[in-house]
Amino acid sequence: MKQPVRVTVTGAAGQIGYALLFRIASGAMLGDDQPVILHLLDITPAMDALQGVRMELEDCAFPLLAGVVCTDDPNVGFKDADYALLVGARPRGPGMERKDLLEANAAIFSVQGKAIDQNASKNIKVLVVGNPANTNALIAQRNAPSISPRNFTAMTRLDHNRAMTQIAIKTGKTVNDVTNMTIWGNHSATQYPDLFNAKVSGQTASDLVDQAWLEGDFIPTVQQRGAAIIKARGASSAASAANAAIGHVRSWALGTEGDDWVSMGVYSDGSYGIAEGLIYSFPCRCKDGEWEIVQGVEVNDFSRAKMQASEQELAEERDGVKHLLP
Numbered sequence: 006m007k008q009p010v011r012v013t014v015t016g017a018a019g020q021i022g023y024a025l026l027f028r029i030a031s032g033a034m035l036g037d038d039q040p041v042i043l044h045l046l047d048i049t050p051a052m053d054a055l056q057g058v059r060m061e062l063e064d065c066a067f068p069l070l071a072g073v074v075c076t077d078d079p080n081v082g083f084k085d086a087d088y089a090l091l092v093g094a095r096p097r098g099p100g101m102e103r104k105d106l107l108e109a110n111a112a113i114f115s116v117q118g119k120a121i122d123q124n125a126s127k128n129i130k131v132l133v134v135g136n137p138a139n140t141n142a143l144i145a146q147r148n149a150p151s152i153s154p155r156n157f158t159a160m161t162r163l164d165h166n167r168a169m170t171q172i173a174i175k176t177g178k179t180v181n182d183v184t185n186m187t188i189w190g191n192h193s194a195t196q197y198p199d200l201f202n203a204k205v206s207g208q209t210a211s212d213l214v215d216q217a218w219l220e221g222d223f224i225p226t227v228q229q230r231g232a233a234i235i236k237a238r239g240a241s242s243a244a245s246a247a248n249a250a251i252g253h254v255r256s257w258a259l260g261t262e263g264d265d266w267v268s269m270g271v272y273s274d275g276s277y278g279i280a281e282g283l284i285y286s287f288p289c290r291c292k293d294g295e296w297e298i299v300q301g302v303e304v305n306d307f308s309r310a311k312m313q314a315s316e317q318e319l320a321e322e323r324d325g326v327k328h329l330l331p
């Protein structure tokens with residue numbers, strides 16, 4: 006048996022946390038030979054609820070669960086952490102402007118970035134799920150100067166999975182037939198799901214559908230899926246978000262399949278003309294615990310315009326919290 010690794014989950018008492026922790030403890034994220042010690046971080050008023058989650062984790066008697074730490078102190082939460090899933094975030098309240106939301110979250114993610122910098126393993130792999138995920142990841146990263154910026158990522162895997170299923174349904178296939186899907190940009194309504202490079206049973210997906218469906222149906226459905234779920238369920242997506250977080254970290258830690266790739270919000274190195282330093286979703290392949298941006302993916306004029314619109318939004322988000330960035 007391997008040595009246990011420490012996995013910090015913030016917002017652990019929330020609804021995504023409840024759908025996530027049991028799967029991490031079962032081995033779904035890091036493999037069925039990797040014991041984990043879970044560090045559950047939430048705010049002080051959530052500590053009672055968190056104890057309930059701990060009791061349920063204990064009651065599962067997971068063979069891979071080597072310990073559970075519950076805390077409201079980020080320094081304890083990130084102590085020696087090898088992985089961190091930053092799920093807890095401030096939701097948009099009534100009358101709250103986008104700018105207020107960005108600032109409220111900037112406060113949370115700068116504290117957590119500093120705590121990661123001071124306490125976590127220098128090789129920690131961080132996934133930000135809490136929204137606005139890309140900019141929250143940027144803030145955490147900038148507050149952790151002793152850790153490589155490559156170790157901070159944001160989640161667009163849920164959008165990626167949504168796009169795979171939509172094209173599979175449209176073409177009468179299953180997700181097993183879909184490869185090379187890419188979500189470009191921000192995890193927001195400006196994200197761009199790319200069918201010009203995606204493949205269905207080896208055929209280019211955009212050749213199998215008409216442009217009207219691609220533009221008028223597919224792209225808005227993927228972009229607006231989160232809102233559609235809130236409307237239908239009266240609560241935001243939780244199980245599918247947790248599933249995507251498991252998939253993101255699993256791909257990163259254990260590798261992507263063959264020639265296929267996944268979508269990850271990662272530190273831009275200027276690939277595809279995207280401003281360096283933004284946390285932008287690109288097609289990524291992973292091997293030996295490292296991701297790389299897939300190069301040479303074809304970008305036509307239609308794609309370019311959509312990729313730039315999302316880049317522009319991310320630059321505006323970054324500029325909106327500039328005064329809080331070190």
Ligand SMILES: NC(=O)c1ccc[n+]([C@@H]2O[C@H](COP(=O)([O-])OP(=O)(O)OC[C@H]3O[C@@H](n4cnc5c(N)ncnc54)[C@H](O)[C@@H]3O)[C@@H](O)[C@H]2O)c1
Binds near residue numbers: 092096113137164242
């Ligand atoms: N990237 C994506 O694809 C995606 C998908 C779905 C949801 N989300 C986002 O994930 C986040 C969590 O969603 P949820 O449904 O679990 O929300 P939730 O409200 O059920 O839970 C959030 C939890 O975070 C905690 N929290 C708040 N501030 C904290 C802090 N400073 N430190 C630690 N914990 C803190 C809260 O106490 C709560 O327990 C939201 O921001 C949501 O928008 C992202």
